[in-house]
Amino acid sequence: MSSTPVGMSSPQRQTRPKSFRWWLSLPVLLVLGVVVTWSQMSGHGEETGGHSKPGTAASALTADGAVPEVEVIHPRKGGIERVTVQPGSVHSFEAVDLYSMVSGYLKSQSVDIGSRVKKGDLLAEIDVPREKNAVELAAAMLDQAKAKALQAAAKVDAVDAERETAVATVSQTEADIDRLVSSLRLAESQYTRIKSLFERSAVPKSVVDENLNAVDAAKAAEKTARLTVQTAKAKLSGAVARVEQAKADVIEAQASVRVAETQLDKAKVDLGYANILAPFDGVVTRRNFHPGAFVRAATAGGELPLLTVVRTDLMRVVVRVPDRDVVLTNPGDPAVVTIDGVGTREFKGKVARIAESEDHQTRTMRVEIDLENPDRLLREGMYGRASIGLEALSERLTLPTACVLERSGKRQGVVQVVRDGKVERVKVELGADNGTLVEIDSGIKPDDAVVLRSNSVIEPGMTVSPKVSG
Incomplete structure (x- = not known):
C-alpha cells in the first residue's frame, strides 16, 4: 500500500525532497569558504626575501582570551664539534719475541712471566762451549797475523837498507871509473913521451915496454870498473824490487790482521748471542723453556722464542x-x-x-x-x-633541531622568529646536524629569538609573548 498523497504525481513527490536538501547544505558551504579565505589571508602571507609578510589579522587569542606564550632561544656561537666514536x-x-741465534742448553734464566725488566738486563744464558773456543782460536789467529805484519814491516826496513847499499856501491864504482880514466890518460901520455925518447935513443927499449904495459893495465882497470858499475846498478834494481815486494807483503799482512780481527769480532758476536738481553723496559709475558732444556737456534729451525717482552x-x-x-x-x-x-x-x-x-x-x-x-x-x-x-668548534650559529620546521633539500630549512612581538617565518641555510643540534650558516643573527616550542598553534603574523628558554 503506497503512502503518496492523493492529487500529487510521483515525479513531483520525488523532486521536492532533493531540492529541499540542497538548500539546507548551501549555508554550510558558504561558511567553509569564508573560513578558508580568512586562513589564507592571515596564516599564509606572501614570503619575500626569506621573511613572511604579516597577515591581516593583528593577533590571535587563546580560548580564554590571553596572548599565546612561546618559548624562544637565541642561536649559540661555536658550531658543532664533529667527532667519530669507534671501538x-x-x-x-x-712487543718482541726473543729467539736464540745459537743452539745449546739453557744454562740460566733469571726471569719468568710477569717479571719487570730494564733495558739491557740479562734475561737468559745459553751454554755454548764451541763458540767460546771459536773466540779463543780467532784471538790466537789475530796475534799470529799481527806478528807476521811486524815481520813484513821489518823486512821492508832490511831490503830498504840493501837498496841504499846498492845505491852507494853504484856511486862508488862510478867515481872509480873517473879515477881510472884519469890514470889511463896519464899512462898514455907517459908512454907517448917515453916512446919519443926511445926513438931518439934516449931511453932503453925496456922502459918503453914498461910504459906500454902501464897503459894496457889502465885500460883493463877502466873496463873492469865499468863492469862493476853495471853489476852495482843491477844489484840496485834488485834491491828496489825487493823493497816493493816487502811493502806489498806488509799490505798483505795488514789485511790478514783485519781479517783476523773480523773473525774474532764474529766469534764474539756468536758468543754474545748466548746472552739474551732485554731490548727495552717492559714486562715478560711469555716463557717457553726452563733451564736445562735444549734450545735450537732460529737459523737452525727453532720456532719458539725463549721469551716475549x-x-x-x-x-x-x-x-x-x-x-x-x-x-x-x-x-x-x-x-x-x-x-x-x-x-x-x-x-x-x-x-x-x-x-x-x-x-x-x-x-x-x-x-x-x-x-x-x-x-x-x-x-x-x-x-x-x-x-x-x-x-674543532667554529664560529657558526647552532640551534636545537626542534627549531627547524621545514626542510627543503639538504641545506635549506625554515624557522620561526619573534620580532617586535610577532611571529615571522625565516628561511635559513643549514649546516652540520648531529641529531640534537644543527648549524645555521645564514638567515638569522645571534640576537634573534627563535621559537623552540609553544603551548598552542601559532601562525606567521600572530602576536605572541616570548619567553627565553632556561
Missing part, C-alpha cells in the same frame, strides 16, 4: 675509522678513550699515526692513538671506545 683495542707499543709504559689503541670519516682524520687530532674494564676513567691522547689507506673489505682505515700508561692500568688486549675529534 678500539689496546696493544702494547712494542712487551713495553707497557706507552700503549697504542687501534681504531678502525669508517669511510665517511677517513678524509677528516689526521695525525694530531684529539682523542678520548674509555676502556670497559677500567670504568668511567677517560684516557686522553692524540692520533699518532694513520694508515692513509682503507681496507678494501671493511672500508675502514687503521688509526693508532698513543696513550701514556704510567700506572699500568692499560693491558694488552683490552677493549673500549675511542672518541676522535675530527673538526
Whole structure:
C-alpha cells in the first residue's frame, strides 16, 4: 500500500525532497569558504626575501582570551664539534719475541712471566762451549797475523837498507871509473913521451915496454870498473824490487790482521748471542723453556722464542675509522678513550699515526692513538671506545633541531622568529646536524629569538609573548 498523497504525481513527490536538501547544505558551504579565505589571508602571507609578510589579522587569542606564550632561544656561537666514536683495542707499543741465534742448553734464566725488566738486563744464558773456543782460536789467529805484519814491516826496513847499499856501491864504482880514466890518460901520455925518447935513443927499449904495459893495465882497470858499475846498478834494481815486494807483503799482512780481527769480532758476536738481553723496559709475558732444556737456534729451525717482552709504559689503541670519516682524520687530532674494564676513567691522547689507506673489505682505515700508561692500568688486549675529534668548534650559529620546521633539500630549512612581538617565518641555510643540534650558516643573527616550542598553534603574523628558554 503506497503512502503518496492523493492529487500529487510521483515525479513531483520525488523532486521536492532533493531540492529541499540542497538548500539546507548551501549555508554550510558558504561558511567553509569564508573560513578558508580568512586562513589564507592571515596564516599564509606572501614570503619575500626569506621573511613572511604579516597577515591581516593583528593577533590571535587563546580560548580564554590571553596572548599565546612561546618559548624562544637565541642561536649559540661555536658550531658543532664533529667527532667519530669507534671501538678500539689496546696493544702494547712494542712487543718482541726473543729467539736464540745459537743452539745449546739453557744454562740460566733469571726471569719468568710477569717479571719487570730494564733495558739491557740479562734475561737468559745459553751454554755454548764451541763458540767460546771459536773466540779463543780467532784471538790466537789475530796475534799470529799481527806478528807476521811486524815481520813484513821489518823486512821492508832490511831490503830498504840493501837498496841504499846498492845505491852507494853504484856511486862508488862510478867515481872509480873517473879515477881510472884519469890514470889511463896519464899512462898514455907517459908512454907517448917515453916512446919519443926511445926513438931518439934516449931511453932503453925496456922502459918503453914498461910504459906500454902501464897503459894496457889502465885500460883493463877502466873496463873492469865499468863492469862493476853495471853489476852495482843491477844489484840496485834488485834491491828496489825487493823493497816493493816487502811493502806489498806488509799490505798483505795488514789485511790478514783485519781479517783476523773480523773473525774474532764474529766469534764474539756468536758468543754474545748466548746472552739474551732485554731490548727495552717492559714486562715478560711469555716463557717457553726452563733451564736445562735444549734450545735450537732460529737459523737452525727453532720456532719458539725463549721469551716475549712487551713495553707497557706507552700503549697504542687501534681504531678502525669508517669511510665517511677517513678524509677528516689526521695525525694530531684529539682523542678520548674509555676502556670497559677500567670504568668511567677517560684516557686522553692524540692520533699518532694513520694508515692513509682503507681496507678494501671493511672500508675502514687503521688509526693508532698513543696513550701514556704510567700506572699500568692499560693491558694488552683490552677493549673500549675511542672518541676522535675530527673538526674543532667554529664560529657558526647552532640551534636545537626542534627549531627547524621545514626542510627543503639538504641545506635549506625554515624557522620561526619573534620580532617586535610577532611571529615571522625565516628561511635559513643549514649546516652540520648531529641529531640534537644543527648549524645555521645564514638567515638569522645571534640576537634573534627563535621559537623552540609553544603551548598552542601559532601562525606567521600572530602576536605572541616570548619567553627565553632556561
